[in-house]
Amino acid sequence: MLTMTNLEKTFRTDLVETHALRDFNLEVKEGDFVSVTGPSGSGKTTFLNIAGLLESYTGGTYMLDDYNVATLNDNQRSRLRNEKIGFIFQSFNLIPDLNLFDNVDVPLRYRGVGSAERKKRITESLEKVGLGNRMKHLPSQLSGGQQQRVAIARALAGEPRFLLADEPTGNLDSQMAKSVMTLLKEINLQGTTIIMVTHDPELARQTSRNVFVKDGKICDAAEVHTMPLASNQ
Numbered sequence: 471m472l473t474m475t476n477l478e479k480t481f482r483t484d485l486v487e488t489h490a491l492r493d494f495n496l497e498v499k500e501g502d503f504v505s506v507t508g509p510s511g512s513g514k515t516t517f518l519n520i521a522g523l524l525e526s527y528t529g530g531t532y533m534l535d536d537y538n539v540a541t542l543n544d545n546q547r548s549r550l551r552n553e554k555i556g557f558i559f560q561s562f563n564l565i566p567d568l569n570l571f572d573n574v575d576v577p578l579r580y581r582g583v584g585s586a587e588r589k590k591r592i593t594e595s596l597e598k599v600g601l602g603n604r605m606k607h608l609p610s611q612l613s614g615g616q617q618q619r620v621a622i623a624r625a626l627a628g629e630p631r632f633l634l635a636d637e638p639t640g641n642l643d644s645q646m647a648k649s650v651m652t653l654l655k656e657i658n659l660q661g662t663t664i665i666m667v668t669h670d671p672e673l674a675r676q677t678s679r680n681v682f683v684k685d686g687k688i689c690d691a692a693e694v695h696t697m698p699l700a701s702n703q
């Protein structure tokens with residue numbers, strides 16, 4: 471369970487102060503599949519990075535399960551992130567000169583998982599995304615949709631309880647986007663909680679819940695219907 475209460479994130483430079491999030495309130499329950507939509511610059515990525523313990527916040531409370539995130543030091547925060555969270559990004563972020571097996575292996579080595587267990591997890595997660603027969607391929611030998619599947623496998627190999635995705639289909643054509651979405655729905659049905667930022671209203675409709683962010687805040691459902699889904703579509 472993830473709970474944000476009156477969360478605030480202000481970016482300060484000498485010249486400007488940007489309130490990326492303010493009065494941001496959200497509760498995500500175990501097993502949810504939440505899509506996050508909203509105009510460009512509304513704070514979606516900032517929210518996701520804070521949720522994934524990649525970025526700090528400047529006010530309010532963030533509880534991840536039983537942990538009050540503000541009370542954790544850097545080490546405790548990285549440990550919690552490794553233990554609970556998987557990330558996928560719009561640009562896949564694969565390492566070009568490593569084959570699929572080794573790409574999925576990177577975070578597992580980093581976590582100090584033993585070699586037999588790593589091999590098992592890598593094989594299983596690549597099989598799960600339908601790429602079990604491509605383990606020795608390089609990312610450049612795959613389609614965009616397949617590359618995103620590798621990134622999903624890499625996240626799944628860490629056995630995360632929360633999968634956070636920032637526009638995971640943003641670089642994919644609609645057919646590939648559909649197949650990635652089907653995979654995410656399967657993963658969610660198997661028990662992983664997913665939060666997905668997307669500009670695609672069609673995908674947002676397929677999740678169990680959609681939240682709309684505007685000016686760093688979650689708007690309530692009544693407002694959602696009166697506003698365009700994204701200003702930059």
Ligand SMILES: Nc1ncnc2c1ncn2[C@@H]1O[C@H](COP(=O)(O)OP(=O)(O)OP(=O)(O)O)[C@@H](O)[C@H]1O
Nearest residue numbers: 481488489490508509510511512513514515516517
């Ligand atoms: N490192 C930073 N320094 C200063 N301002 C930042 C920084 N990161 C984000 N911002 C500002 O915070 C606000 C929210 O940005 P964010 O990236 O969260 O938007 P977004 O909703 O993800 O937009 P998009 O749909 O374009 O990805 C924007 O005004 C942005 O300019």
Ligand SMILES: [Mg+2]
Nearest residue numbers: 514515516636
């Ligand atoms: Mg963004």
